[in-house]
Amino acid sequence: MTEVGRSWSGVLEIDVALAGDEAGCRALAYTALVGEPRVGDRVLLNTTALAMGLGTGGYAMVVALPDRLPPDPTGPGHLVKARYTPMQATVLGADEQDSPHHAVLRDADGVDGMPVVTADLHSAVPAILAGATQRVPGLRVAYVMLDGGALPAWFSRSTAELRSAGLLSGVVTVGQSFGGDLETVTVHTGLLAARHVLGADLAIVAQGPGNLGTGTPWGFSGVATGEAVNAAAVLNGRPVASLRVSEGDARERHLGVSHHSLTAYGRIALARADVVVPLLPGDFGARVRAQAAPLTQRHTVLEVGVEGLMEALRALPVRLSTMGRGLDADAAAFLAAAAAGRHAAGLVGRPRRGAP
Structure with missing residues (x-):
């Protein structure tokens, strides 16, 4: 070195x-x-x-460091993540018996109508946060990190900077991912921990940095986005689906609304969600609205304005980048995520449809 x-x-x-x-x-x-x-x-x-x-x-x-190995871990915790790899890590799970939060999560059965924004890419997380906190300053937002991308939450420099800036209340790493403020076994206990341990008003669920896709209809890590909608609904949350949108991606399957979103929300998510369609201008905006229209068969599709969101995105303390493109190169990607955050923040504290 x-x-x-x-x-x-x-x-x-x-x-x-x-x-x-x-x-x-x-x-x-x-x-x-x-x-x-x-x-x-x-x-x-x-x-x-x-x-x-x-x-x-x-x-x-x-x-x-072969000449200076770290001491053997002594606990606490007995959850093993990245299991049976040379880098497997033992962590204290918020939901395990030795945790001070075990009793809370053992008895918790829902998230009290908390809005849960789901997104395909990690790059959407700061943008969702920008839209949500612009609408409701001081909102407590937790990030529930799935294991479809990077496993260590530490890899995300943007998450660390958002926490340092006081914009993000905490990170919960679920499944095989690790390194968050809280560790849990499943996305379900991750959402429960976000609500009942971190005190979140709103949660964002997305994979860590990195994304695996194969160019096939089902072979991409973002299928977990649809399952996250189901988890949020099972726990009496308010699922809000953020669309993966791009005006800069040269691949037809990702131009406009990505097939990842259309598959995850249109075929995998069995529970009803609010699907947020950003009101983008011109022919591209019309394309996005037309591509999202079939999702009305399963979800509530809502058009949300993007006025003022560029200012909120530029004010973030982190550099925005999605698939190598920054804010100016692919503004639609970040505006779509910010619009979902804006809508979700407006649901905080509101009774869920059909609730007594």
Whole structure:
């Protein structure tokens, strides 16, 4: 290791010299797993993401400091995440018996009508937050992170910065993901923890950074978005579906409303949700509205204005990027997410339809 770079919650960025490679590379160390590297340390690296040039993960990853291993974990907690991999981590689950929150989550049976915004991509999280907090300043918003992308929540620098800015109340990592303020076994207990432990007024459910797709109708990690709608409804939440929209994606299946959203909400989500369609201008806006129209067969499709949302997005303390495109290159992507946040914030405290 030759130099220490940036750091944020749970992560240290370092420069590493490689044998036979004058350029070296950047690497990330999750300090809770491997310890804290120092200049001069030998580091064992996994270079898969670097070699593949992954847009959200183009780093080498520190596997170990072979000359200075961290102490063996002593607890608390007995949930194992990233199970049966060399980097499996033992964490204290909010829903396990040794947790101080166990009794609360054992007895909780719902989220009291809390709005739950679901999104395909991690890049939507800051934008949803911008729309929600612009409408209701001071809103307590929790992020429930699925395991379809990055498993360590630490990888998300934007999440750490949003927390530091006081815009995000906490992160709950569910399934195989880990490193949040709270750990839970399922998205269901993740939503319950967001509501009853973090005291959230609103929750955002999305996968961590990174997204897996295969160009097939069912082979993409965002199918979990539809299942998250079902989980929110089962727990007496108010599901709000954020559409994955793009005006900059060259792939026809993602131009306008992505097929990921149409599949997740149109075929996988069995419970009814509010599907938010942003009122975008011109022919592109008309395309988005037409593509979303079939979702009325299963959901309540609502058109939401985007006036003032660009200002809210530009005011965020994090850099916005989706599939390598920033706010100016693909404004529709972020406006669609912010519109969902705007609508969801308006549901806070309102009785659910059909409630006594």
